[in-house]
Amino acid sequence: MPRFLLLFISGLLALSAGAQAPTPPPQGDVFVDAKGVLRWQKTKREVALFGVNYTAPFAYSYRATAAVGTSHEQGIDQDVYHLSRMGVDAFRLHVWDIEITDTLGNLQQNEHLRLLDYLISKLKARGIKIILTPIAYWGNAYPEPKNTGPGFSSIYDKGVAYTNPRAIKAQENYLGQFLNHRNQYTGLLNRQDPDIIAFEVCNEPHYHLPLAPVKEFANRLVAAMRATAYQKPIFYNIAESPTVHDAILDANVQGLTFQWYPEGLVARHELKGNFLPYVDQYPLPYKGDARFERRAKMVYEFESADVLQPIMYPFVAKSLREAGFQWATQFAYDPLAIAAYNTEYQTHYLNLAYTPAKAVSTLIASKVFHEVKRGQSFGRYPADSVFGAALVSYRRQLSQWNAPTEFYYSANTIDKPVKPAALRHVGGVGSSGVVQYGGSGAYFLDQLAPGVWRLEVMPDAVLIRDPFETPSLKKPVTQISWADQPLTIALADLGPSFALKGLNDGNTAQAQASGGRLTVRPGAYLLTRAGQNSAAYTAQSPMGAIRLGEFVAPPATALPAHVRHQPVAQASAGQPLVISATVAGVGPADSVLLVARHYYGPTRTLPMQRTGTTTVAATVPTALTYPGLLRYWVVVKKAGQPARTFPGSQAGSPADWDYYDAAHWEVPLVPTTAPLPLFVAATDRGSVEAQGISQGAYIDYPTTAAGAPALRLVVAPPKANPAAPAAPATGPAASLRTYLGLKTAGRAADLASFKELVIKGQTNQVAATQLRVVLVTRDAVAYAATVPLTANVSEVHVPLSALQPAPLLLSPRPYPGFLPLTYSPTNRPALRLADVEVLQVVLDAPTSLTEQLRVDVESVTLQ
Known part of the structure; x- marks a missing residue:
């Protein structure tokens, strides 16, 4: 061959x-x-x-x-x-x-x-x-x-x-x-x-x-x-x-x-x-x-x-x-x-x-x-919250890009552009030192030439439901509103008396700014400094990959008025109570009222004031916040239409003699010494994150011998495999995470008086099972203590002083599985309940297990 x-x-x-x-x-x-x-x-x-x-x-x-x-x-x-x-x-x-x-x-x-x-x-x-x-x-x-x-x-x-x-x-x-x-x-x-x-x-x-x-x-x-x-x-x-x-x-x-x-x-x-x-x-x-x-x-x-x-x-x-x-x-x-x-x-x-x-x-x-360069590091959180021209702040709910020629922001910002005179592109949601805007949609300002800018304004978007619940094409989660909104632009290149002209199809608007201020509706516009010739710019003129007159936005939502609100879990008795809500389909000329009633006691009707483009609020006076149960409704009155009451969007008002709808919001008004539940399995199942983390671990919601629902953390013993014996288990097996915003907001004045956590639960093991209870601050600093649970339902008292700085479990678990499961900050100040916003309950994997481990948690309470 x-x-x-x-x-x-x-x-x-x-x-x-x-x-x-x-x-x-x-x-x-x-x-x-x-x-x-x-x-x-x-x-x-x-x-x-x-x-x-x-x-x-x-x-x-x-x-x-x-x-x-x-x-x-x-x-x-x-x-x-x-x-x-x-x-x-x-x-x-x-x-x-x-x-x-x-x-x-x-x-x-x-x-x-x-x-x-x-x-x-x-x-x-x-x-x-x-x-x-x-x-x-x-x-x-x-x-x-x-x-x-x-x-x-x-x-x-x-x-x-x-x-x-x-x-x-x-x-x-x-x-x-x-x-x-x-x-x-x-x-x-x-x-x-x-x-x-x-x-x-x-x-x-x-x-x-x-x-x-x-x-x-x-x-x-x-x-x-x-x-x-x-x-x-x-x-x-x-x-x-x-x-x-x-x-x-x-x-x-x-x-x-x-x-x-x-x-x-x-x-x-x-x-x-x-x-x-x-x-x-x-x-x-x-x-x-x-x-x-x-x-x-x-x-x-x-x-x-x-x-x-x-x-x-x-x-x-x-x-x-x-x-x-x-x-x-x-x-x-x-x-x-x-x-x-x-x-x-x-x-x-x-x-x-x-x-x-x-x-x-x-x-x-x-x-x-x-x-950012490939491989470039800015350290670990929170040291890396400012990197290059970017800033990210959880407390301000703000992403920001502040470069010499570009200024973008995702929420209201008080920060100034690093070089105002050099700006060529501005965009955001909310207001800044460059743009004051009354709407909730996004907007973009792009310079075409000295003294000539393009403005694009999107309509207002109002979230009316949790978008992550079970979806349906029959159930909108966000409403769109086209409304005239005030706009003030402070760009030296435009000056205070710039002219505005509509660019997109059907947009015939023309206006002259006074002091940099005018009113706009959604659309695309040409802005021109006083005395500047802009005849060369038409709707067909290019700007990068787009044309100046291009504009895409959904039509206004053809839905009735809507009110979105979640009550706090408890409120301090004897203190004024602020109740806020998000409203959609409600114009400036419409009125929004809060009707508050102390169960079958006195009733007050209070006007709700605008606190933002789509938010309203009213304060319930102390005459109605004595210990007991406060019930309340939000009533929307639109000109020429019957009043509608929420929750439920029922025609009429709770003050009407024939108002029959039983739907209402309510909040318990409690003494300052009353315990504050942070997690109750019977009521909180749909609003928490609970999951098995290790192999063979999972979550269930059984009832106890007394009939009380409980969160069950379950860990199965490893499967026998003589050819490959299992290594001893390490790390968390299962966990609960719950956000405490609505739990603590109404008791903010009382938080400093709490001394301990009380965990009610049990295990199926003869020997005590160790849980970890963790409080996490808004800065993602965790404080943990160990809680022993026995085979009998019991309440375990854990002094707050026993909680010590600990790594934060990143739960729900990140994917892929090779990613870090914990975070440890470098700065760990003393624990303050006023800073706490998350509760975690963590079951660590036992080092040896021959039968299924079950841990039932009924509640976690501050007192």
Whole structure:
């Protein structure tokens, strides 16, 4: 046999055994250098891109958009425009292969694929770069019950997709066809499109040992992609199946992908409290491994799930840049057409119109991601709350970007621009030293030339329900209001007498500012300094990737008035009680009244005063706050309409003789010495975060022998495995976390008098079981004490003086599982109850366990 033929055959055998093929020379629009840095091909500069996932062409988003009567193309146009306004320059999507393939992996030329082509063309027009994950493995049902897609993922799930020969062949077939698909709007093959800078092979695969089939599968799919002549980087997920990470590190890929869900997912209610320590760092588990270091790193999905606070994303961006990531995309941006309901993924909520403060924080996060150097550290929280031009404050609920030419903020700020005369871009929610605005929507000011600016104002958004509860297209969670709002601009470049002219379709507004002040409605405007010629600027004039006259906003919500309010758990008797509420659909000329009654005692009707764009408040006098039960209602009176009473939106007023609706709010008025319950299992189940953390641990809510509901923390003994004896358990097994805002707000004056915690509960063990009870301050400093529970229901008294500084358990547990589970601040001041806002109860994993451990907690009380 000729020598060259022997060499050829031996080479084939080596490849079939999984040997790594030579890395092709870097070509295309980006490449990964020898040190694992993703670089632009032409300039050799590092890539840094930040953005979102967005799913409009597929699955529920596709169906729901049609259900609300919006055309898919119109929806995509609207959303991509908003993304460009938010500073997004990265888009990632796991393509629902189930909707565009058959069972053999043949690409189907259907509506879903056409809309993906359309979306790509629109993203390109805005300068947004793209990474696609062709294989999702997902069904297309969620959140609905039944899959309807005909593709190969309808018969092969993740568990067999990498071992079943037919499944592998279908995926190879599909990848080749998908990369060679010609976009019907751009005319480009997917593999040749310069704005599709890379591909991730498959979404969140599920693998198990042994390693060889995993590596072989990854290499086969990569080979199928390379067979199309595709030469740009290929990424592969390494975070989802960590037990086989060596197989991925040995595979023929140029990049590795991770995700980040720092507070878990699907709490089914809004999470409150200081979660900045949860996003303070992202330590990578494979650092130092040469195979890892030579690969580029990407976070394909991240989200501060169930959190509305507009402060999380800039911290995420900072921490990911410190870890070395060059791409990060939030999951997932809510399409405008259905964002009023938050039905697509209830644990996520991000949209420029409906969550304006979070959207502005996304813009700031994008600035952070681009400006912070890869690997740059600013220390640990709270020392890193100011980094570069960024500031993030939990207490102020503020994200801010304050650079010489840019000033952005997610809430009212008292900070001054670092160089007011150099400002070219301003945007935010609320007011600053540059802009005083009376609305709750976002706005943007961009200089076009000296003395000429573009103003964009979004309508007001009013949250009327918890957006993270069970969603429905029948249940809006945010209302939109178009209203005239006062606006004052203090820019020296515009002066106090600038002219305003409407730019967007149908906007004929013209006005002259006096002292920098005028009134505006949502829209796009041209602002011109007195005496400045602006004739060159029209609605069609470009400004970067947008036109001056472009404007997208949802119409005003056609819903009746709405009042949102949550009563405090208790209030101090004999003290004035402030009751506040959020109102929607209530105009300046409408009146809002508080009707307060001391059970069957005296009644007062009090006018509620405006405290913000959408908030009102009234103070119940001490004549009604003697010990007992205070019941109250909020009455909205609109001109020419019957009064409506909340809760319940019932016609009429509680003062009417025939007012029959029993719905009301109430608060117990208690003496200053009364105990203050912090957690009661019977009433708090739906508003706490309780979870098993270690393997075999879970949560339940049984009743005790006396019939009282209790939170049960359950730990199962390890499964016997003679071949691999289990290591002794360490760390937390299960935990409870509850935010105390409504528990303590009404008793703030009494907090200093409390001396101890009382924990009521029991265990099923003969020997006492040790719990940890933890109080956490708004600055995320934790103080803990050990609580012994016995087999009999008992009340254990723990002096507050016994609580000592301790690491904070990051619960709900961060994902992926290699992320830190605790946070330890460097500064730990003495415990003050006035600073406490979170209670945790933690069950640590026993060092040895032969039977199931059950710990029942009925209540935790301050007294």
